[in-house]
Amino acid sequence: MDDVETSKELVEFIRRSPSMFHTVDTLRSYLDAAGATYLTEGEPWRVERGGLYYTVRNGSSLIAWRVGEQLDSYHFQMCASHTDSPTYKVKSVAELEGPAEYLRLDVEGYGGMIDYTWLDRPLSVAGRVLVREGDGVRSRLLSLDRDVLLIPSLAVHMNRDVNKGYAFNRQVDLCPLFSAGELKRGDFDRMVAEALGVDPADVVARDLFLVNRQEGRVWGFANEFVSSPKLDDLQCDFVSLKAFLAADNPHDVSVLACFDNEEVGSNTKQGALSTFLRDTLRRVNGALGKGDEDLARAVAKSFLVSCDNAHAVHPNHAEKSDDANRALLNHGIVIKEAANQKYTTDAFSRAVMAELCRRAGVPVQTFANRSDMAGGSTLGNLSNTQVSVHAVDVGLPQLAMHSSYETAGARDTAYGIAALEAFYGTDVQVDGAESASFR
Ligand code: ZN
Numbered sequence: 001m002d003d004v005e006t007s008k009e010l011v012e013f014i015r016r017s018p019s020m021f022h023t024v025d026t027l028r029s030y031l032d033a034a035g036a037t038y039l040t041e042g043e044p045w046r047v048e049r050g051g052l053y054y055t056v057r058n059g060s061s062l063i064a065w066r067v068g069e070q071l072d073s074y075h076f077q078m079c080a081s082h083t084d085s086p087t088y089k090v091k092s093v094a095e096l097e098g099p100a101e102y103l104r105l106d107v108e109g110y111g112g113m114i115d116y117t118w119l120d121r122p123l124s125v126a127g128r129v130l131v132r133e134g135d136g137v138r139s140r141l142l143s144l145d146r147d148v149l150l151i152p153s154l155a156v157h158m159n160r161d162v163n164k165g166y167a168f169n170r171q172v173d174l175c176p177l178f179s180a181g182e183l184k185r186g187d188f189d190r191m192v193a194e195a196l197g198v199d200p201a202d203v204v205a206r207d208l209f210l211v212n213r214q215e216g217r218v219w220g221f222a223n224e225f226v227s228s229p230k231l232d233d234l235q236c237d238f239v240s241l242k243a244f245l246a247a248d249n250p251h252d253v254s255v256l257a258c259f260d261n262e263e264v265g266s267n268t269k270q271g272a273l274s275t276f277l278r279d280t281l282r283r284v285n286g287a288l289g290k291g292d293e294d295l296a297r298a299v300a301k302s303f304l305v306s307c308d309n310a311h312a313v314h315p316n317h318a319e320k321s322d323d324a325n326r327a328l329l330n331h332g333i334v335i336k337e338a339a340n341q342k343y344t345t346d347a348f349s350r351a352v353m354a355e356l357c358r359r360a361g362v363p364v365q366t367f368a369n370r371s372d373m374a375g376g377s378t379l380g381n382l383s384n385t386q387v388s389v390h391a392v393d394v395g396l397p398q399l400a401m402h403s404s405y406e407t408a409g410a411r412d413t414a415y416g417i418a419a420l421e422a423f424y425g426t427d428v429q430v431d432g433a434e435s436a437s438f439r
Contacts, residue, residue, distance in 0.1 A: 004218050006417065007226040007410040011216035013238045014228050018126035018143050018211040020060040020260045023083035023234060025141060027062050027241060027258060028054070034245050036064060041279075047287035055280060059128060059139060060084070060260035061270035063280045067288070069250040073427050074294065075301035076281060076389075078255035079244065079420055080272065080379050081236035081308060082262035085229070086111030086402045088118070088174065090125060090208045094188040101181035105149065105188065108170065110209060111263030115168040117404040118210070122147035123176055127208040131198050140196050142206075147213055148191065149176035176210065212404040223410055224330060231398050231406040233262065236307035239396070239413060243420030251427040251439075253284065253298075262308070262379055272383040281387060301430045302389040303352065305423055306344060306380025307416075309408070310334035310367045310395035325368035327397040329409030332363030333419045336378075336393040344380035344391035348433045353392045353423070356438065360422030362415050365397065376401075390430060394419070 017023040028038070036052040039045045047053060049071055054064035060083060065076075088107040096104040126143040151174055156162055168174060178188065186200070192208075193200040216228025237258050244256040261271035270276055285295040312329050313321045321327075327334040335353055337345040357364045369375035380391045396416050398408040427439045 003411040003414040004223050006414045007218050010235060010238045010413050011218065011226065011228050014216055014230050014234045017230070017234055018124070019128075019209050020084040021128045021141055021207075022126060022143060023237060023258070024056055024060055024062045027064075027083075027237065028056070030241055030245065031064055045283055045287045047284055057274075057276050058260065058270040061276055062256075062258045063277060064244065064256040065280075065284060066244070066249075066254045067284075068252050068254075071251065071253070071288075073251040073301075073429060074253070074290075075298045075303075075430070076253050076255050077249070077424060077428060078257060078277075078302065078304045078389075079240040079423070080257040080259060080277075080304060080306050080383055081240050082233045082272070082379060083237060083258045083260050084111070084263050085232060085234070086113035086263050088113075088210045090206070090210075092205075095178065095185050096175060097185055101179075102177065103179040103183050103185070103187070104175040105178050107174065107176065107210060112402055114400070114403045115170070115174060116166075117400075118174065118212070119151045119153045121150065121404070122213040123149040123151070124211045124213055125149070125208045126211045127206065129192055129196060129203060129208070130205040131196060132202040132204050137204050142192060142195060142208065143211075144191070144195050149178055149210065151176050214405055218410050220410075225407055226410045226413065227405060227407040229405055231408050232309040232401050233307070235309060235396055235398070235408060235413065235416070239416035240305075240307050240420050242417045243424050246417070247421045247424030249425055249427060254424050255281075257383075259379060259383075266379065266382045272379040273385065275386060277383060278386045299387060299389055300432075303349070303428050303430060304344075304380060304383065304387075304389050304391040305353065305420065306378060306383065306391055306393045307420070308378040308393070308395050309398045309401065310336055311401060312397035312399055312409070314399060320370065320373070322368050322370050325366045327365040327367045329397055329399070330411040331365050331397070331409075332412065332415045333357065334365045334367045334395050334397050336367045336395060338369060338375060342375060342377050342381060343393035344384060345393050348436075349390050349392035352390070352428060352430075352436045353394065356422045356426055356428070357419050359426075359438065360418055362419040362422065364419075367395075390433070
């Protein structure tokens with residue numbers, strides 16, 4: 001498959017993943033097709049050498065693992081990325097009546113989005129709905145595959161200063177328009193119920209988020225670009241999944257972790273700060289018939305690649321990037337480093353990752369924040385508070401992070417897969433922070 005085709009598959013992967021719940025559903029479809037066994041957290045686990053497994057927490061975080069056939073070098077080689085993206089969440093009482101006959105939705109921000117990128121475009125909703133069923137309630141996935149909302153700009157004639165910079169008030173400026181008079185209060189849940197084929201009275205609760213309906217695409221006269229909603233961080237979910245499924249390492253336990261809630265701080269029961277990864281590794285260890293001592297030794301020899309997209313140099317604002325440690329589109333994966341350790345990368349983990357990429361022929365770039373600018377945070381250093389392992393922060397370079405429509409390099413998707421396939425496919429033998437060898 002060539003580079004452009006790989007990015008086209010990425011676009012389709014994202015189209016199928018309009019909410020974090022759908023991202024997990026899409027990941028599961030790939031894993032199921034590869035013959036993986038689904039183990040629920042509430043049941044006993046049987047885990048065998050050579051087996052491929054996954055578990056899910058909250059329907060929005062997923063951890064998959066493959067146990068090496070030989071398992072002669074017992075440790076974990078892990079990639080972590082996140083399933084969520086910045087958007088707006090529909091409040092419990094969804095509708096705002098008026099002014100006049102208008103019906104709007106009441107929404108609040110989820111994460112740090114660029115507000116203006118959500119205006120004047122067809123929107124939909126997706127997420128999960130709890131439906132009354134029999135003598136209980138059941139979770140159902142919902143993706144309304146149609147245009148039903150729009151947040152209209154204020155005309156320039158009514159806001160003459162808009163082009164001088166405008167601070168949006170999310171309570172006032174960002175309420176999506178749902179109807180101009182045809183619909184009435186209660187019709188939002190009627191719409192949800194109709195899509196699920198249930199009675200509106202049986203819609204008990206919902207976690208629904210706004211969805212940008214603009215489809216992703218590969219574009220440019222030279223097909224250099226891929227643009228889509230949610231490249232941060234579904235591009236990393238996609239490349240780590242593809243690499244995880246393609247690589248075959250008979251020696252270790254390979255782990256794929258996709259966490260929810262990175263955009264709101266990760267401190268939830270299913271986020272990178274939760275016990276999800278620790279619990280999973282502990283249970284895999286036990287199911288393999290091993291004890292605490294084995295687990296401690298395995299973790300000490302393990303390695304995590306934290307995968308979250310990186311900022312490419314902006315074509316109109318190159319001054320926002322560091323002069324030397326800057327990333328370019330289509331120049332390969334980015335190793336991110338920060339002295340404050342918001343990125344986990346250090347000389348040891350950088351050396352391991354850079355060496356794996358060199359051996360695989362994948363170009364590597366370096367990113368560091370400008371020293372006078374605070375950068376973002378990501379998964380690795382948070383996950384490390386629960387499972388402390390050698391870790392490196394990587395990502396693919398992109399523009400317009402947290403816009404409702406982001407842009408990356410079409411060739412970098414394949415570079416990302418190649419880099420992580422090299423990681424998963426190599427038995428990385430770590431000895432403290434003293435040395436690492438590859439076989
Ligand atoms: Zn991210």
